[in-house]
Amino acid sequence: MAKIPPGFAIAIDGTMGVGKSTVARLLAQMLGITYIDTGAMYRVVALYCLQNGLTGQAAEIENSLENIGIELRYVGDTQRVFLNGQDVSELIRTQEISEITSKYVAVNEAVRKKLVAQQQELAKTGAVVMDGRDIGSQVLPWAQVKIYLDASPQIRARRRTLELESKGQPANYEMVLEETIQRDERDKTRQISPLVQAPDAIYIDTGHMTPQEVAEKIKEYVACSTNS
Numbered sequence: 001m002a003k004i005p006p007g008f009a010i011a012i013d014g015t016m017g018v019g020k021s022t023v024a025r026l027l028a029q030m031l032g033i034t035y036i037d038t039g040a041m042y043r044v045v046a047l048y049c050l051q052n053g054l055t056g057q058a059a060e061i062e063n064s065l066e067n068i069g070i071e072l073r074y075v076g077d078t079q080r081v082f083l084n085g086q087d088v089s090e091l092i093r094t095q096e097i098s099e100i101t102s103k104y105v106a107v108n109e110a111v112r113k114k115l116v117a118q119q120q121e122l123a124k125t126g127a128v129v130m131d132g133r134d135i136g137s138q139v140l141p142w143a144q145v146k147i148y149l150d151a152s153p154q155i156r157a158r159r160r161t162l163e164l165e166s167k168g169q170p171a172n173y174e175m176v177l178e179e180t181i182q183r184d185e186r187d188k189t190r191q192i193s194p195l196v197q198a199p200d201a202i203y204i205d206t207g208h209m210t211p212q213e214v215a216e217k218i219k220e221y222v223a224c225s226t227n228s
Contacts, residue, residue, distance in 0.1 A: 004033050004127040004226060009142070010218070011135035013201065014149030016098075016183045017156035019211050020131040023149065025079070026215035028129045031222065036122050037072060038132035038139070039101075040081045041115050043092035044070045046100040048083060055100050062110040070118070094169065095179070102183050106133075107190050133187055136198035144225050146201035147218055153180045155207045 010027065014020050021037055028035035045061070048068050054060045071082040081089045091097075105111055119139050123130065132139065136146035157177035164171035187195040197203060202221060206214050 004031050004222070006126050007124075008033070008127040008144055008226070009123055009140045010129040010145045010147070010222060011140045011143035011198075011201075012129065012131040012147045012149060012218070013133055013136050013195065013197070014131075014147075015151070015156065015195065016180055016187065017160040018149045018151050018206055019159070019214065020149055022211040023206075023214045023218070024129045024131040026211055027218055027222075029077075030215060030219055031127070031129070033127040033129060034122075034125070035079060036119060036128055036130040037079065037081070038115070038119055038130055038135065040072070040089075040092060041070050041118070042101050042105050042111070043097050044068065044081060044083045044088060045111055045115075046097050046105045047088055047092050049104065050097065050100055056104055058104070058108055061104065061108055065110060065114055070115075072122075093167070095164065095171075095176075098183075099179070102186055106187075107192055109192050112193055133195040134193040136201050137196050138193045141198070145218070145222050146198050147221070148197040148201040148203050149206050149214065150203065151205060151207040153177060153184065156180055 012020050012024050021039065025035050045068055048064065049055050049061055052064065054064060069084045073080055073082060080087050081092060116139050119130065122128065123140055130140060136143060136148070154177065157173060157180045160180065161171045161173045161176045204214060204217060
């Protein structure tokens with residue numbers, strides 16, 4: 001396939017636990033372009049809120065944004081996430097942080113305004129693949145390739161349970177399933193940048209596909225776009 005030119009963007013949106021980040025990382029490696037984990041950026045804000053007792057207090061979260069420095073930095077071949085210079089890549093991946101992100105951070109208009117501006121600036125630096133819930137619809141509406149990933153709540157909850165267990169974190173499938181269903185409802189019905197499939201996004205059901213297979217499929221769409 002043709003070389004990915006600067007300014008080329010791939011937007012990957014989808015439901016919770018569908019494997020967006022894993023697929024996006026694989027795709028970035030395949031294509032030799034930059035991966036931007038937008039979900040991690042919101043999780044960093046959630047971690048700061050948790051550490052400073054700000055959960056649920058919208059005004060205080062907004063007033064604290066200038067104190068929250070977020071950086072995505074590659075250490076070797078792995079992208080790490082930093083909060084005010086501290087590597088928090090593992091700390092932001094707990095179920096508690098997921099809950100705070102969904103309930104208080106992702107729905108905060110000031111937070112989204114700041115992070116979207118940062119994400120758009122990052123996208124200007126070169127060819128990128130970016131994943132989240134509003135990338136194709138809000139963050140990078142001009143992206144040349146837009147993908148929407150989905151799978152049943154049961155499959156996603158099973159994957160999430162196994163992921164938590166593999167990290168040594170307690171996980172109950174029924175509780176994770178309930179949280180997954182509730183999270184879908186919150187993401188799709190929130191007033192600010194709800195989760196939607198952009199009209200020109202390609203729908204992929206990942207229920208019976210491996211992350212590698214999904215990445216390969218998206219690569220085919222990218223090849224068609226860059227060769228046309």
